[in-house]
Amino acid sequence: MNGFRSILVQxxxxxxxxxxxxxxxxxxxxxxxxxxxxxxxxxxxxxPVTPTAQQVPGRPNTAVDENGGNDAPADSPREHxxxxxxxxxxxxxxxxxxxxxxxxxxxxxxDDDHYAEAHVPGAYQVDHYRVEQYxxxxxxxxxxxxxxxxxxxxxxxxxxxxxxxxxxxxGVPREALFLYEGGMKExxxxxxxxxGADD
Amino acid sequence: MERLAQPVEVASARATRAxxxxxxxxxxxxxxxxxxxxVKVADPVEFLQLLHQYPAMSGAWVNSVxxxxxxxxxxxxxxxxxxVVGRAAAIIAVGMLVAFTPLVAMRxxxxxxxxxxxLSICDVEFDCGCGAGSVALCSKMLENAVLTSxxxxxxxARSQFLCLQNLWTxxxxxxxxx
Numbered sequence: 001m002n003g004f005r006s007i008l009v010q011x012x013x014x015x016x017x018x019x020x021x022x023x024x025x026x027x028x029x030x031x032x033x034x035x036x037x038x039x040x041x042x043x044x045x046x047x048p049v050t051p052t053a054q055q056v057p058g059r060p061n062t063a064v065d066e067n068g069g070n071d072a073p074a075d076s077p078r079e080h081x082x083x084x085x086x087x088x089x090x091x092x093x094x095x096x097x098x099x100x101x102x103x104x105x106x107x108x109x110x111d112d113d114h115y116a117e118a119h120v121p122g123a124y125q126v127d128h129y130r131v132e133q134y135x136x137x138x139x140x141x142x143x144x145x146x147x148x149x150x151x152x153x154x155x156x157x158x159x160x161x162x163x164x165x166x167x168x169x170x171g172v173p174r175e176a177l178f179l180y181e182g183g184m185k186e187x188x189x190x191x192x193x194x195x196g197a198d199d
Numbered sequence: 200m201e202r203l204a205q206p207v208e209v210a211s212a213r214a215t216r217a218x219x220x221x222x223x224x225x226x227x228x229x230x231x232x233x234x235x236x237x238v239k240v241a242d243p244v245e246f247l248q249l250l251h252q253y254p255a256m257s258g259a260w261v262n263s264v265x266x267x268x269x270x271x272x273x274x275x276x277x278x279x280x281x282x283v284v285g286r287a288a289a290i291i292a293v294g295m296l297v298a299f300t301p302l303v304a305m306r307x308x309x310x311x312x313x314x315x316x317x318l319s320i321c322d323v324e325f326d327c328g329c330g331a332g333s334v335a336l337c338s339k340m341l342e343n344a345v346l347t348s349x350x351x352x353x354x355x356a357r358s359q360f361l362c363l364q365n366l367w368t369x370x371x372x373x374x375x376x377x
Contacts, residue, residue, distance in 0.1 A: 010287030018274050022267035025240070036243050038262045043251055111244075129244045 033130045042129060043158075046165030047081040048174040080161045082179045085149060087190050090180045093149050094120065094192070105145045107138065109152040109163035110184070120151070120187060121195040128162040135166060142172050154183025218360035221352060228349040229280025232292060235330035236273030243269070249328030253302050271295075279353055282362025289353035296350065300343045303327045307336035 029035055085093070090106075098104040099122070106123035108115050115125045124141060126134045142148055148167065152159040164177050180187075188194060239246045247265045250256040256264070271291065278288035307323045314323070321337035329339070359365040 007287050007290065010284040011291060014274055014278065014284065014287060014291060015271065018271035019267050021274070022270040025270070026243070026266045034241075034243055036247065036262050036266050038266065039259055040262065041259045042247060042262070043257065129247065 033133055043162070044165070045080060045158075045161060046168055047079075048168050048177075050081065050174075080164070080179070082150075082161065082164045082174070082177050084179045084181050087180075087182050087186050087192075090149050090151070090178075090182070090187070091190075091192060093147060093178075098146065102141060103145055104147045105141055105149070107142070107148055107150045107163060107167075108184075109150055109159040114153065114184070116196065118184065118188065118194040118196040120184075121193050123151075123195075126163045126166065128159050128166060131163075131166050135170060139167075139170055139172075142167055142170075142176075145176060147178060148172065148176050149178045149180050151180040151183045151187070154181065154185040154187075157183060214358075217356075218358045221356040221358040222360050224349045224352040224356075225279050225282065225285065228289070228292065228346060228353060229276045229278075231346060232272050232276030232279065234276075236269045236271075236276060238330035239265075239269035239328075240273065246328055249326055252306060252325075252328075255302060268295075279350075282359065283364045285362060285364070286354055289350045292350040293347060293354070296343055296347045299327075299329070300340070300347075303329075303339060303343070304336070307339075311336075 023038075026036055026038075093099060093104050094106070096104055099106075106120045108119045108123045108125045109128060110119075110125070111127050111129070112125075119125070124138045126138050150160045150164050150167070152163075160179055160181075160183070164179060167177060168174060184194075243265050246269065247262070250261055250265065272295065275288040275291050275295075277283075279285050279292065306325065306327065307320070310325055311318060311320050311323045321335060323336040324333050325336075326333045327339060334342075
């Protein structure tokens with residue numbers, strides 16, 4: 001019985017020590033980018049309010065450019081609530097003159113390694129899991145943009161949806177946010193231009 | 200005339216072999232846990248993202264798991280390797296393996312079903328978040344079975360060969376005796 005009790009005490013000691021080390025190291029870790037915010041739900045999807053009253057009569061819920069035509073008409077928002085764009089539509093945004101002057105922007109929702117390896121030329125980066133470090137630098141550009149195309153790797157990657165949520169919560173209007181679901185994988189597969197570590 | 204080994208000598212040789220086997224089991228298990236734990240300590244964000252693939256791991260409480268579990272793994276690895284509260288550490292190790300192996304298996308089956316016959320079950324490969332990167336499901340199951348066996352050896356073996364805890368208690372006993 002004594003042996004059993006002794007083992008139990010040792011287990012508790014190990015658990016308490018690990019908890020202390022884990023919490024302490026997280027609070028004090030020198031690489032702040034890897035600090036985990038214990039109270040934050042990192043995977044909470046922010047579904048924006050759909051502004052039905054603001055729809056242009058007879059047109060789907062799309063942004064309208066200054067020439068009066070439809071910009072890259074978006075698909076109906078999926079469960080996540082954001083407008084989506086196909087590769088062709090994203091490519092049109094990339095080639096549009098407004099991309100040069102910052103009225104249209106791309107945001108890469110992946111981490112440093114993926115971004116450095118290859119990203120859409122001129123794309124900003126917002127890492128959702130380190131959003132406090134990334135968002136302030138990008139927010140000013142995002143607030144002034146008419147169209148923001150957010151992407152990650154594509155496929156079942158959800159980071160672009162999460163970054164859309166971060167931008168929306170920071171005050172970027174839903175109408176300006178577009179999700180490129182094909183992501184970097186499709187962009188590269190289609191042979192579109194990329195910028196990377198070698199550039 | 201050849202001298203036959205005496206029963207005592209045979210028993211002694213067996214005991215020595217057993218001691219070294221137990222030591223090897225502790226070293227292997229401890230080493231793996233230390234490595235896997237430190238990989239997760241170094242990049243908790245990646246660990247968080249990988250845990251999200253398991254339906255059971257949702258909610259803000261998972262953040263605490265991300266922060267504490269790698270240290271528990273590392274500490275248990277050190278304890279098992281050095282033979283200090285090694286038995287307790289091995290019990291925790293078995294607990295972790297028993298808790299996570301079914302989750303990994305279910306995730307592997309989910310990927311297999313999604314592949315709709317394009318993959319065999321053993322070809323299913325994904326990063327389970329254990330710290331070893333992307334691995335094939337069958338290899339992972341085998342690896343976990345081996346680690347569980349090593350942990351059970353560490354729990355039930357009588358040998359305390361090169362256990363720091365015993366060296367410490369022996370020295371204390373000697374000092375008390377003298």
